[in-house]
Amino acid sequence: MSATLKQPFGAAFFDRHRCASHRAKLTTLIALVPALTLFAAFWLLPFSRLLLMGAEADRSSGVSAYLTLLTHRQYLISLATTVTLSLAVSVAAVAIAGFAGFFLARHRFAGQSLLVAILTFPLAFPGVVVGFLVIMLGGRQGALAQTSLWLFGERWVFAYSLFGLFIGYLYFSIPRVITTVMAACDNLDQSLEEAARSLGASHWRVMRDVIIPGIAPALLSTGAICFATSMGAFGTAFTLGTRLPILPLNIYGEFTNYANFAMAAALSVVLGLITWAALALARKLASNALGASV
Amino acid sequence: MSQRLRFSLQLGFTLLVCLFMIVPIAMSVMAGLTENYFQGLQSGLTLRWVSEVWALYSDTIWLSIKLAMACLVITTLIGVPAAYGLLRSRHRIAHAIEELLLLPVAVPGLATALALLLVYGSYREFRASWLFILIGHVLFTLPFMVRAVHSVMHTARLPLLEEAASSLGASPWQRFFGVVVPNCASGILAGALMVVTLSIGEFNITWMLHTPLTKTLPVGLADSYASMRLEVGSAYTLVFLLMIVPLLVMIQWAGKLTGPRR
Amino acid sequence: MSQSSSITLTQCSRTFAGGHVALKPLDLHVEAGETLVLLGPSGCGKTTTLRIISGLERPDPGGRVHFGERDVTALPIEKRDVGMVFQNYALFPNMNVADNITYGLRIQKLSRAEIDRRLAEVLEMVDLKGYAERSIAALSGGQKQRVALARAIAVRPRVLLFDEPLAALDAKLRDRLRLEIGALLRELGITAVYVTHDQDEAMALGDRIAVMQAGRIAQLGTPREIYHQPANAFVADFIGAVNRLEVQTQAADGTFCVPGGTLRAPHLAKAATLYCRPEDIQVVPIEKAQLKGRIIESVFLGQAQQLAVDTGNDTTLSVRVSSRREWPAGSEIGLMIPEQALFQPTAPGARAHG
Numbered sequence: 001m002s003a004t005l006k007q008p009f010g011a012a013f014f015d016r017h018r019c020a021s022h023r024a025k026l027t028t029l030i031a032l033v034p035a036l037t038l039f040a041a042f043w044l045l046p047f048s049r050l051l052l053m054g055a056e057a058d059r060s061s062g063v064s065a066y067l068t069l070l071t072h073r074q075y076l077i078s079l080a081t082t083v084t085l086s087l088a089v090s091v092a093a094v095a096i097a098g099f100a101g102f103f104l105a106r107h108r109f110a111g112q113s114l115l116v117a118i119l120t121f122p123l124a125f126p127g128v129v130v131g132f133l134v135i136m137l138g139g140r141q142g143a144l145a146q147t148s149l150w151l152f153g154e155r156w157v158f159a160y161s162l163f164g165l166f167i168g169y170l171y172f173s174i175p176r177v178i179t180t181v182m183a184a185c186d187n188l189d190q191s192l193e194e195a196a197r198s199l200g201a202s203h204w205r206v207m208r209d210v211i212i213p214g215i216a217p218a219l220l221s222t223g224a225i226c227f228a229t230s231m232g233a234f235g236t237a238f239t240l241g242t243r244l245p246i247l248p249l250n251i252y253g254e255f256t257n258y259a260n261f262a263m264a265a266a267l268s269v270v271l272g273l274i275t276w277a278a279l280a281l282a283r284k285l286a287s288n289a290l291g292a293s294v
Numbered sequence: 295m296s297q298r299l300r301f302s303l304q305l306g307f308t309l310l311v312c313l314f315m316i317v318p319i320a321m322s323v324m325a326g327l328t329e330n331y332f333q334g335l336q337s338g339l340t341l342r343w344v345s346e347v348w349a350l351y352s353d354t355i356w357l358s359i360k361l362a363m364a365c366l367v368i369t370t371l372i373g374v375p376a377a378y379g380l381l382r383s384r385h386r387i388a389h390a391i392e393e394l395l396l397l398p399v400a401v402p403g404l405a406t407a408l409a410l411l412l413v414y415g416s417y418r419e420f421r422a423s424w425l426f427i428l429i430g431h432v433l434f435t436l437p438f439m440v441r442a443v444h445s446v447m448h449t450a451r452l453p454l455l456e457e458a459a460s461s462l463g464a465s466p467w468q469r470f471f472g473v474v475v476p477n478c479a480s481g482i483l484a485g486a487l488m489v490v491t492l493s494i495g496e497f498n499i500t501w502m503l504h505t506p507l508t509k510t511l512p513v514g515l516a517d518s519y520a521s522m523r524l525e526v527g528s529a530y531t532l533v534f535l536l537m538i539v540p541l542l543v544m545i546q547w548a549g550k551l552t553g554p555r556r
Numbered sequence: 557m558s559q560s561s562s563i564t565l566t567q568c569s570r571t572f573a574g575g576h577v578a579l580k581p582l583d584l585h586v587e588a589g590e591t592l593v594l595l596g597p598s599g600c601g602k603t604t605t606l607r608i609i610s611g612l613e614r615p616d617p618g619g620r621v622h623f624g625e626r627d628v629t630a631l632p633i634e635k636r637d638v639g640m641v642f643q644n645y646a647l648f649p650n651m652n653v654a655d656n657i658t659y660g661l662r663i664q665k666l667s668r669a670e671i672d673r674r675l676a677e678v679l680e681m682v683d684l685k686g687y688a689e690r691s692i693a694a695l696s697g698g699q700k701q702r703v704a705l706a707r708a709i710a711v712r713p714r715v716l717l718f719d720e721p722l723a724a725l726d727a728k729l730r731d732r733l734r735l736e737i738g739a740l741l742r743e744l745g746i747t748a749v750y751v752t753h754d755q756d757e758a759m760a761l762g763d764r765i766a767v768m769q770a771g772r773i774a775q776l777g778t779p780r781e782i783y784h785q786p787a788n789a790f791v792a793d794f795i796g797a798v799n800r801l802e803v804q805t806q807a808a809d810g811t812f813c814v815p816g817g818t819l820r821a822p823h824l825a826k827a828a829t830l831y832c833r834p835e836d837i838q839v840v841p842i843e844k845a846q847l848k849g850r851i852i853e854s855v856f857l858g859q860a861q862q863l864a865v866d867t868g869n870d871t872t873l874s875v876r877v878s879s880r881r882e883w884p885a886g887s888e889i890g891l892m893i894p895e896q897a898l899f900q901p902t903a904p905g906a907r908a909h910g
Contacts (some may be wrong), residue, residue, distance in 0.1 A: 023466070024382065027382070027466055028379045028382040028383055029379070030375075030379075031375035031376060031378045031379030031382075032375070032376055032379035032380070032383070032391065034371070034372045034375065034376070035372045035373065035375075035376035035379075035395060035436065035440070036376075036391070036394075038372060038432065038433070038436075039394060039395055039397075039398075039433070039436075042410065042414075042429050042432075042433055043397060043398050043406065043409070043433050045413060046406075046409035046410050046412060046413040046414070047397075047401070047405070047409045049409060049412050050405065050408060050409040050412060096311060097311070099304070099307060100307065100308040100311045103304040103307070103308050104308060107301070107305075109305075115308060115309070115312050117546075118312045118315055118316050119311065119312060119315055120546075121539065121542050122315055122319075123542075124491050124495055124542055124545075125538075126495035126496065126497045126512045126515075127497055127498070128497050128512050128515050128516045129495075129512075129515065129531060129534065131519070132322065132515070132519050132527060132531060133318035133319065133322060136317075136318040136321045136325070137317065137318045137321075141331065141332065141524060142321075143317055143321060171314070171315070174311065174314075174315065175315075203300070228400070231402070232401075232402030232403070232404070232498070234402065234403065234404050234497070234498045234501070235497040235498060235501075235512070235516070238516060239516060239519055239520075248402065248404055251404050251405075251408070252404065252502075255408065255502075261412070264408060265408060265412070268402070268404060268405035268408050268409075269405070271402055271404075271405060272400075272401035272405045275400060275402055276397070276400040276401055279396075279399075279400045280393075280400070
């Protein structure tokens with residue numbers, strides 16, 4: 001009895017299924033259209049314009065801004081400074097926050113969650129606020145200046161230098177690294193450590209042979225995110241001083257002070273390429289990381 | 295014994311890092327509440343600076359809230375269907391679209407803002423309205439909504455649930471509102487908190503797009519840091535912290551809801 | 557292997573933060589060269605016991621752990637000279653097979669030649685010659701566990717510890733690896749403690765088995781003792797299937813009146829309940845039967861047939877019979893239980909459930 005009934009029923013089912021799959025594709029498309037339209041109209045089109053704009057003549061040199069960028073010392077120095085600063089920040093943040101994050105992930109003690117909260121909440125502070133906090137630390141009235149005045153009778157000020165930027169970038173990078181490292185440590189198989197110890201490995205050997213290799217992808221990925229974020233950080237730099245030779249401030253200066261649109265566009269495109277590549281690398285390393293600029 | 299020592303050393307180091315994070319915030323909060331920061335606490339505590347901030351900058355606060363809400367509505371209306379579309383697309387296509395939508399986050403806000411100015415800056419009315427800034431915020435926050443909702447849809451095994459619903463005769467609309475939306479509510483919530491937080495704090499794009507009449511909170515902050523007394527800047531920062539910290543607490547709480555269960 | 561040591565736990569208990577008592581004060585002695593299996597359901601304290609032996613956990617104050625004559629209570633795992641095999645293999649993913657196996661040897665700073673010699677030796681033992689350069693990701697589950705085993709024995713530990721090593725493998729592979737581990741343990745003659753919740757594994761590998769329940773040892777004995785003279789109802793239930801017959805009346809000559817008939821068991825004392833294993837119940841013609849009942853369910857298992865026989869008074873006996881003959885549900889059946897197959901728990905104890 002089942003054989004006779006099954007045939008027509010099955011056919012009808014597949015027929016309906018084919019029609020349904022057609023409709024399903026349409027539904028998928030309709031669901032995606034609004035986001036894609038918005039993106040195309042307000043990002044893809046404008047950014048293409050920016051891309052072309054960068055090829056136009058620079059105001060001072062008269063040749064293509066891309067070319068000018070690559071041949072003028074001033075821009076190359078900015079580029080090198082920005083990259084070096086961002087790299088230094090990433091390495092420092094990964095080292096400092098990696099260590100603290102590992103400690104917090106592996107120990108439970110009273111007040112531990114408070115420490116985690118203190119270390120992670122500044123994650124969403126905008127760059128301007130971070131800049132202001134650096135002034136609070138290293139400005140003319142900052143914590144350091146007051147301490148040094150009390151101890152040595154002089155004010156030590158670092159906020160308005162590249163070191164001030166370094167401190168500010170470090171400030172917004174640490175929470176990112178802490179969250180990533182803690183998650184990575186939680187996911188790390190604890191029995192790997194136990195196995196290494198059972199074979200006689202000391203604390204530091206376990207660290208070197210098991211833990212660091214185990215969380216290396218997370219460290220690299222979060223480092224790449226810190227790098228990209230620092231490269232593009234505008235708010236902090238803007239608050240601390242507009243004379244510093246770093247790319248975001250150059251872009252802003254070319255655009256507002258000199259109305260040199262071609263150069264501003266060229267610098268933006270180069271900066272964008274660098275941050276995009278760094279974030280793409282980060283995502284490849286840890287498939288669920290999502291970077292945000294400050 | 296050596297284990298004790300190691301623990302203490304590590305704890306000490308972590309506390310130093312915490313100090314680095316918390317000291318400037320504490321100083322800023324204090325500066326915003328003291329009569330005269332240069333004289334210190336003995337000059338007395340006051341809410342004078344906070345009320346001055348309110349008088350000078352309350353419109354920036356309202357604009358930021360308005361922007362964040364509008365941004366939330368748009369990213370929800372666009373982002374939830376987009377996440378649904380991504381879930382149903384073939385893997386490679388979904389990946390490519392996600393990469394694309396992520397570009398406004400991956401590329402510095404300055405570049406995005408410049409690009410917008412180049413193409414749409416000449417439309418005077420549009421340029422002068424808050425909607426111009428809204429576009430920037432939506433571009434910047436949309437990927438976060440899509441990502442949050444998409445990942446929840448993914449872990450909820452939504453395609454399977456949907457197949458079950460359609461085997462029971464549910465139409466696409468019934469499935470979307472009866473199965474899809476309720477099952478990714480936690481993702482929408484997480485995404486929404488993220489969108490609001492990021493929109494309220496967004497500076498890089500907004501600074502380039504704002505006009506004297508469309509100043510947001512962070513723009514006002516930068517303005518006050520540059521041109522006002524330290525106490526005013528601090529009080530303003532305090533107001534900002536009071537707005538953003540509850541959101542951050544909620545994000546952590548929502549993260550526990552949607553996070554991996556063990 | 558050279559110097560296997562005995563293990564002695566004295567009054568070892570373990571209370572976790574929050575007050576949960578994972579292990580009640582426990583005394584346990586494992587002879588040098590012996591394989592002891594810790595068997596029990598999850599949460600019974602078997603893994604905690606293993607971790608106390610390994611040094612990953614410390615017993616509560618007062619508990620002592622000795623390896624041979626030496627008190628190792630204060631030593632952390634890395635100083636205890638133990639080899640450990642984990643359920644999820646715990647192989648270092650950043651090292652290949654050879655580097656995993658020689659990890660402990662490199663920590664001991666043995667000479668290159670000695671390391672190579674031992675590597676070849678253990679690879680041979682676990683039947684993985686030619687796999688030395690493979691990456692861990694390229695191995696199957698069974699191969700991974702053999703690498704883990706090789707890594708643990710390469711350091712020639714005084715004690716070998718297994719934490720449910722076969723639980724992650726599928727049934728066929730589990731059976732094969734169980735045989736291999738058994739052969740290896742006999743060959744090495746090393747002291748081993750093996751944690752499992754699988755009774756077949758326990759029977760096959762253990763010189764002795766400690767059945768654990770709720771943080772204490774319910775019974776310690778050879779597999780035969782555990783199976784045939786379980787100390788209490790929990791052990792009887794946990795190891796294999798068991799039938800329970802409530803005694804209605806008992807005569808002085810060792811005749812017990814139970815639902816469905818009478819049984820003889822003069823070797824048993826006064827008892828409220830008699831126990832027997834399903835495979836010990838024989839099917840006999842009705843007129844010769846000690847017990848009579850009606851078949852309520854019959855399940856064909858291939859190698860045998862499982863019958864559920866209702867002997868009245870709410871008693872259902874599980875009976876294993878040959879699979880050749882069909883036993884339709886509803887038919888009457890006659891049963892006999894040999895005297896020596898009937899037993900009662902040697903010590904009063906809690907029942908497993910209900």
